[in-house]
Each structure stands twice: as C-alpha cells, then as structure tokens.
Amino acid sequence: MSRDAVALLRRLVQTPSESGAEDAAADLLEGTFKDLGWEPRRTGRNLHAVLGSGGPTLLFNSHMDTVPVGAGWTKPPLEAVVEDGRVYGRGANDAKGCLTAMILGAAAAFEDDAPRGTVVVSAVCEEETTNRGMAELLPLLPRPDAAVVGEPTGLAPAVAQKGLLLLEVMAEGRAAHAAWGGGDNAVTKAARDVLALEAVGFDRPHPALGLPSLAVTQIHGGERHNVIPDRCKLVVDIRTTPAYEVSELVAMVQGRVGGAVTVRSSRLGAVDTDPAQPVVRAALAAGAGACFGSPTISDWVALKGIPTVKVGPGDSRRSHTLDEFLTIAELEAGVAYYERLIRAYFGLMGGR
Ligand SMILES: [Zn+2]
Known part of the structure; x- marks a missing residue:
C-alpha cells in the first residue's frame, strides 16, 4: 500500500490543478476510484464515492486544487521529484498528500474487516479560492454525522478554526x-x-x-x-x-x-467542535497528536453544524511555499492514521 501511496501522490502532483482547473486531477482520481472498485460520482469538478452502507456516515474530504506554482523554485514544481525521502511539488503538502492518504486509508479500512457504517470520500475543487466546491457538493451527499477535513496538521486534530x-x-x-x-x-x-x-x-x-x-x-x-x-x-x-x-x-x-x-x-465563519464528540475522540485515539486550534481557513467553513476535525499529514507552514514537499514517512503515516481513525470512529459509534 505504501508504494501505491507514493505513486498516487506523484501522479497527482504531476497533474496541475490550480483552482478552477481541476478537471484533469478529477479525471485521474475517477480512474483511481474505479481501480479501487469504488463507484465514482462526478459533479462538475467535484468527485466522491460512497463506501459501505447504513450506520453512521463519516465524510472524508480534501481538496484537489492548489495555489499557482509561482517563481523561484529550486526543484521542478510539477514533476514530483523524490529526493531524500521527500516528494517535492506544488500541492504535495497542501493537500494532495492528505487526499492520497485519505483515499488509501479508507480503501484499507474497507478492504477487509470493513466497519459497519458509511464513509463518503470526496475530492473537491476551489478550496483555495471560494470554498464553493465543498459547499456545492455537501447537499448532494448523504448527510454526514461527522466529517474529517484533510489538511496538513502533522496528524494533530484541529478542533477549531479561526x-x-x-x-x-x-x-x-x-x-x-x-x-x-x-x-x-x-x-x-x-x-x-x-x-x-x-x-x-x-x-x-x-x-x-x-x-x-x-x-x-x-x-x-x-x-x-x-x-x-x-x-x-x-x-x-x-x-x-x-x-x-x-x-x-x-x-x-x-x-x-x-x-x-x-x-x-x-x-x-469561525468553527469549532466539542472535544467530547466521537470524531474528535477517534482522531485522538488514532494518533499521538493533541487537539489544537488552527488559524488557517479550510473547507471546514462549508461544514458548519457537522462535528468536524481537520487533520492530516504534513505541515501547514510548508503550504503555498517554494519547494513545497511531503515526506514519504509522513504520507505513509497518514494512510495508516486515516484507517485507524475510521475504525476508531465506527467503534465508538457502536459498530466494529
Ligand atoms: Zn489546503
């Protein structure tokens, strides 16, 4: 699974997806979903798939779009060069690494010993500009009981966002x-x-x-x-x-x-989640990080009223910078983390 994660992240980074131009990335992931045996549902430049059935519904969401590449890189920004255990490129950290880890973490959870419940995996457009992707997709999904927004937080769950x-x-x-x-x-x-x-x-x-x-x-x-x-x-x-x-x-x-x-x-708007919510407890149980409050905006703003945590591999301070990267170790830890989070969440909700 880990080699697959690096390959998928690299292909995503090699597919430019500046906000507003996410079609090629959505095409790529549509193929990935099919390869995983999922039924991809495409609406505009958004993509989602529903895994499992019944029980509580957990939304796993991250974004395909990136900020523009910009000038001054010392590495090629769209080649996904692997060097010293790092994958370099625009979007590697924000948030294609999170997206890759969420997809493969969810796939691992449902591969065998599937949890009793539903996970909706979504990859949306325009997070960096309008947050319209998530806002437009949400009404088309089964109503989530809780949500996880994949953003680089070093696998520590953000329970509030300015x-x-x-x-x-x-x-x-x-x-x-x-x-x-x-x-x-x-x-x-x-x-x-x-x-x-x-x-x-x-x-x-x-x-x-x-x-x-x-x-x-x-x-x-x-x-x-x-x-x-x-x-x-x-x-x-x-x-x-x-x-x-x-x-x-x-x-x-x-x-x-x-x-x-x-x-x-x-x-x-500012958003927060009661740390007693099962999704927060599951996020804590799945990893070593402590809860924190995040100063940066994400698609969580479109999920107001749904208990949400923002958590993922990588470091928010690397986002939007030159020579953006994600380490392979972070990516692999992310895949395993998201699988544990799914299992912990449905465990707490009375499934398995
Ligand atoms: Zn992001």
Missing part, C-alpha cells in the same frame, strides 16, 4: 483645492481611525483559538496631489473565533472609528 471577517471603514470629508485651503481631509480622518483601532481589545479567549486578531491591512485615499481628498477607505482584517458574534465585532470597530463601517465579507 474565521475571517473583512470590514471596510470609509472616512468621508470634503474636497477642496489644496492651494486654497479649506475642505475636510478624509485621509487625516482615516489616519485617526487607524490609530483608534489599535485600542480595540479582546478579552474572551476561545479554549482552542485564544483571542481574535485585528489589523488594518489596506488603505486607499486621495486621487491627486493637489486635491484635499474627500474619501479614504480602510480595510480591516479580523481573524475571528466562535466566542464573538460578527455583529459584536462590527460594533466594536464602529465604536472606535469616525468613518462608516461596512461588512465586505463574513462568509468565512
């Missing part, structure tokens, strides 16, 4: 010719708002995620050097936790600034 709230603050003034004086400078007003936002404090830590963070990340004001600007826009990036409501965070910002606050995006 969200992203993007706000805009618009400072408004009055335009005038800079030479004549007068007017009301919106850039000056926005500058005061930037400094005022430093005083926003959070005091309700989430048990796994700690406190939210807030940063002004963009500022745009003024069109010409000789015109007192009448508008200046700030973008505020807030990494949220389930301990704060969006409306509460908006009010906290509005309470500090003079400009008008609008929500640009609140789609990527």
Whole structure:
C-alpha cells in the first residue's frame, strides 16, 4: 500500500490543478476510484464515492486544487521529484498528500474487516479560492454525522478554526483645492481611525483559538496631489473565533472609528467542535497528536453544524511555499492514521 501511496501522490502532483482547473486531477482520481472498485460520482469538478452502507456516515474530504506554482523554485514544481525521502511539488503538502492518504486509508479500512457504517470520500475543487466546491457538493451527499477535513496538521486534530471577517471603514470629508485651503481631509480622518483601532481589545479567549486578531491591512485615499481628498477607505482584517458574534465585532470597530463601517465579507465563519464528540475522540485515539486550534481557513467553513476535525499529514507552514514537499514517512503515516481513525470512529459509534 505504501508504494501505491507514493505513486498516487506523484501522479497527482504531476497533474496541475490550480483552482478552477481541476478537471484533469478529477479525471485521474475517477480512474483511481474505479481501480479501487469504488463507484465514482462526478459533479462538475467535484468527485466522491460512497463506501459501505447504513450506520453512521463519516465524510472524508480534501481538496484537489492548489495555489499557482509561482517563481523561484529550486526543484521542478510539477514533476514530483523524490529526493531524500521527500516528494517535492506544488500541492504535495497542501493537500494532495492528505487526499492520497485519505483515499488509501479508507480503501484499507474497507478492504477487509470493513466497519459497519458509511464513509463518503470526496475530492473537491476551489478550496483555495471560494470554498464553493465543498459547499456545492455537501447537499448532494448523504448527510454526514461527522466529517474529517484533510489538511496538513502533522496528524494533530484541529478542533477549531479561526474565521475571517473583512470590514471596510470609509472616512468621508470634503474636497477642496489644496492651494486654497479649506475642505475636510478624509485621509487625516482615516489616519485617526487607524490609530483608534489599535485600542480595540479582546478579552474572551476561545479554549482552542485564544483571542481574535485585528489589523488594518489596506488603505486607499486621495486621487491627486493637489486635491484635499474627500474619501479614504480602510480595510480591516479580523481573524475571528466562535466566542464573538460578527455583529459584536462590527460594533466594536464602529465604536472606535469616525468613518462608516461596512461588512465586505463574513462568509468565512469561525468553527469549532466539542472535544467530547466521537470524531474528535477517534482522531485522538488514532494518533499521538493533541487537539489544537488552527488559524488557517479550510473547507471546514462549508461544514458548519457537522462535528468536524481537520487533520492530516504534513505541515501547514510548508503550504503555498517554494519547494513545497511531503515526506514519504509522513504520507505513509497518514494512510495508516486515516484507517485507524475510521475504525476508531465506527467503534465508538457502536459498530466494529
Ligand atoms: Zn489546503
């Protein structure tokens, strides 16, 4: 099985699948599913298969898409070169290694002594951009009782994930010719708002995620050097936790600034799972890692309300970097881990 894992990961890395262009990767996996004796179901650029029947349903999901290759690699980014026990290439770590391990781990679990229950294995598109793949696939699946999202976490289960709230603050003034004086400078007003936002404090830590963070990340004001600007826009990036409501965070910002606050995006909400949930207990039983809170967004955002853990082989800090890699040892450990997780989950749910 382990040699198969390296071969499958290499073929996946050799199949470019930038977000929005996952067709070839989906074709490849459709063939892999058939080779495993599964019935692949293709919907657009998403793919899934249902293993087993009855009992509780566990969703095993990861994504096929990658961020663009980018420039500056010292290894060929799409050849899946194996060197020093590492498979190099775009997506090797995020998340083609996880996808490979989930597919082969699930295959191993159902190969003999199959658990009593259903595992839905899905490979989705557009995780890195819109999270639309998972959102569109979910209504087409048997309703999962729990879910595992395959992302590189060093096989430690993330039981919470920060969200992203993007706000805009618009400072408004009055335009005038800079030479004549007068007017009301919106850039000056926005500058005061930037400094005022430093005083926003959070005091309700989430048990796994700690406190939210807030940063002004963009500022745009003024069109010409000789015109007192009448508008200046700030973008505020807030990494949220389930301990704060969006409306509460908006009010906290509005309470500090003079400009008008609008929500640009609140789609990527923070999520968490009670550590007493069977899927968390199974994830812990299957490996040595401890529960943690993750700062990065994943397709978990599309699974709100379903007890979920995010766990997989690899290291999140290697994602999206040059010379991205996954070690063969990590990949093999991932396959065995996911098989144990499936068995532990159905064991806890009263199956075998
Ligand atoms: Zn990912």
